[in-house]
Amino acid sequence: MSADRTAATRSVVHELLRRIGEGDPQSIADLYAEDCDWRLDWPEEEHGRADTPWIRHRSSRADAAAHYRELAAHHVPEEAGTTVGHILADGEDAVVLGVIRQTAAPTGRPYSARFALHLTVRDGLVVRHHVYEDSLAVARAFAPQAGAARLP
Template sequence: MTTYDTVQELLRRIGEGDAERVAELFAEKSEWRFNWPAEGHPAVPWIRPRSSRADVAEHFRMLGAYHVPELNGTSVARILVDGDDAVVLGDIAQTVAATGRSYTSPFALHLTVTDGLITRYHIYEDSLTVARALSAENLQAS
């Protein structure tokens, strides 16, 4: 598969919500980066250091568990490919299961595909918006 094909397949599998099938597209070890503090955020438990295929599956299982899948409105505006690297631009639109709060955030996802497997996953999003949607304190302030 080309880099573009791998990215398309990743997006398709994420949309299906099958964490194990998403993880199959990743190398056994991969480089992950979030635009969050290294230790993550207490309201957002899926944000933490990751590097293995098992970590990938756990990450996407947690995303599914903390959100209402039927209300996911995430969209992709553009996929840019340059050799082994790809950048996906779009908007995340989710509803948090525990709080019922919806949020939207633009995102950029930088991927590297090596020998048909994803070896880099760097995602940039509005982390403050995500944390606020998951925070019980924010419900009291509203």
Template sequence: MTTNAKATATTRDIVQELLRRIGEGDFERIAELFAEQSDWRFNWPEEGHPSVPWIKPRSSRRDAAEHFRMLTAYHVPELNGTSVTRILVDGGDAVVLGDLVQTVKATGRSYTSPFALHLTVEDGQITRYHIYEDSLTVARALSDDSITS
């Protein structure tokens, strides 16, 4: 097996394990998959949005656990219908495509957003977590106000 083929296999395994742990809601075990320092990016303004408290700068393993803990705290886990439609892997990079389907606890509003998650795995740990989603749809579901911009 070539070096790239080994990296691809390892990357796919780590990504599938991450998705499994996210589904189980095991925050500390999710965080164990991340490098001590990692590159996080959300397709939101750097400062996030006041209605979406889990969207903020992150870079550590501890941040990873907090991120997923906050996602669960603000949503109704039993109504999560998020699905993955494809996982593309090339060496240490992976792209996960799917649809987020969540219901916000505070407002009772549901939302659906396509997403793309770009991950990089190095030495068996996630070093990049970049997620792209319909941020306006998410903010509207979490806000009591009508968000127009």
């Protein structure tokens, strides 16, 4: 049973990554449970800043769609890329390790940030989405002046 659950989790994770690559926020959000636990490993005082509004905790499928819309609106899509190094799955949990490359639309500054994404999949839907990323790289790219971002 555990091997079947792991295979099902891995399948959902691969589909999620495929949809993220396609960039349709609603299609991506359709893989999230109506109620989900979405956390980002950023200092609370940095959540929801005007220059990085997608960086905040979320709790629903609608929030997931909003995240991907806000993320796209603040980056240059033609200059984005993600490299997935590993996908580790065990039962209903999976961890995706990789590097994102983006360019901040307001400043034109590119950045690269390593990430770990912890997902939990139940009944074919993502119920947990916890992201750990290089928040300093993101903050610096969006800071009004290069290098002016405070350490998060």
